[in-house]
Every structure is written in structure tokens, then in C-alpha cells.
Amino acid sequence: MSVVDNRSARELPWRPNYRVFAVAGMDDGRDATLHYSLIDPGAGAPLHTHDVDEFICVIEGRLNGRIGDEKKVVEANQTMVIPKGVPHGFNGAGPGAARTLAFFPCPDGQQKTKYLEGGPPEIYKKK
Numbered sequence: 001m002s003v004v005d006n007r008s009a010r011e012l013p014w015r016p017n018y019r020v021f022a023v024a025g026m027d028d029g030r031d032a033t034l035h036y037s038l039i040d041p042g043a044g045a046p047l048h049t050h051d052v053d054e055f056i057c058v059i060e061g062r063l064n065g066r067i068g069d070e071k072k073v074v075e076a077n078q079t080m081v082i083p084k085g086v087p088h089g090f091n092g093a094g095p096g097a098a099r100t101l102a103f104f105p106c107p108d109g110q111q112k113t114k115y116l117e118g119g120p121p122e123i124y125k126k127k
Helices: none
Strands: 010-015 018-024 033-039 044-049 054-060 062-067 070-075 078-082 088-092 098-104
Touching (some): 033 088, 044 062, 054 062, 062 078, 062 098, 078 088
Antiparallel strands (some): 010 018, 033 098, 044 088, 054 078, 054 098, 062 070
């Protein structure tokens, strides 16, 4: 059985005030990706799409979420369910950092991401 201590997960270079940790996937041979994130108020991801579904579970704090044309505050114990190809984005709603888990059913959640606003996180600018 493989058990990952989330506190020792590898931090990925991401965005200012948006820390991402690779819990599973991201070059470890797995067919899915799970990220643990800390997202400060105002920080987040610009509008973008993926070619796979994405699930973002808010564990603590709040996000300002957008899926398609719908905008809503996503609270702790709620999950954003984002269908493949649908534009989405989010940022921390405060007052403190949001703690989230993001799941992608592929080895690298950024596969074929298309940014409609802004650009990719730091880790993908180097590739």
C-alpha cells in the first residue's frame, strides 16, 4: 500500500501566493494527478481549459470560482466539478489562504491546457 504524507509532498514552482504540492502523479508513473494547494486571497488560476475533467475540493477557506459563465464562492467542504473543455478559473476569496485538493484523471493535469487569459504556471514556462 502506498501512503503519501502530504506534508512532505514535493512543491512545484507555480504562481505568486499560490503554492502547489505534487501528492501523486507528475512524473511518478501514475495515470492520475493529485495536487495539494495553498491559495492566498487574490491569487489563483486565470481562465483556461483542459482536455480532461478536473475536480477541485476546497478543504479550508474559500475560492471565487468560475465555470463557464457561472461565478460562485466555493466554500470549505465543497468541490468544483469542471468538465473537460469548459473554461474555468478561480482565486482565493479570503480572509485566509484556501487549502485545496485538485484531481486530474491523467499523469499531468496541465496536459493540453489552453489559457484564455494569462499564462501557464512557472513550472510550465520552463518546458
